[in-house]
Amino acid sequence: MARYLDVHPDNPQPRAIAQVVAMLDDGALVAYPTDSGYALGCRMDNRDGTERIRRLRNLGDKHHFTLVCADFAQLGHFVMVDNSAFRAIKAATPGPYTFILRATSEVPRRLAHPKKRTVGVRIPEDAVAQAIVAALGEPILSSSLIMPGSSEAMTDGWQIKEDLDHLVDAVVDGGERGSEPTTVVDVSDGVPEVVRVGAGDPSRFE
Known part of the structure; x- marks a missing residue:
């Protein structure tokens, strides 16, 4: 049964965030809110x-996992960003963007694309996600909570608790999020290519 933590969406309680980090340090798989769904x-x-995420979402070995970072400085430790990409990113x-870039040696090989050695990175504009990753002190290995057969991320913490109670170790409920x-x-090749249009305005990269 998943542990359920109800946190304030804008001012997450430090004690609750510390509990989430302790669970992550203990090997937990958690569902948590971001600025584009859970x-x-x-x-x-x-x-x-990592393997539990693959099974839960029915993902193949070419799936790009995302490293959710606290800030740009942290992001720069895990991916190679050239000058032209730097300004755009x-x-x-x-914000609600995921960037696919070449991974540095800091990224475990099993997390990068098997041929391209690329990985997804993002910096969310979400107080709860930001609080967790800042307290953890390293990126969170993440994947949008989009269940097989759906094209939208799950949006409600309590519904996730109901549906995935025995599949995740904890649900961090920060209120409803967009789907x-x-x-x-x-x-990754220096020229931005929009591969999925979502919550972030794609026009700046077209």
Whole structure:
């Protein structure tokens, strides 16, 4: 049975955030809110958590996992950003965008695309997600909570608790969120390519 934590959407309680971080450090898979629906998250070194996400979402080995980062400085440790991409990404963050970039050696090989060595990164504009990743001190390995057969992320913490009670270890309920997933932009070859139109305005990359 998943642990349920009700947190304030704009001013998340430090004690609740500390409990979430302790669970992540303990190997938990959690559902938590972002600025584009809820996401599944675990620590980067959590192999079991990664495989649970794959099974829950029915993902193949070419799926781009996302490293949810606290800020641009943290993001720069895990992906290679050239000067042209730097300006575009900096201007769009924080916000509902996921950027696909070449991974640095800091990213475990199993998390990157098997051929391209790329990984997704994002900086959410969401107080709860920001509080968790800042307290964790490293990116959260994440994937949008889009169930097989659906094109939209789950939006309600209590509904997630009801539906996934025995599939995740904790649900962080920060209130209802929009269902539109992030806009995904592949910048791995230096030229931005919008590969999924979502909540973020794609026109700045077209």
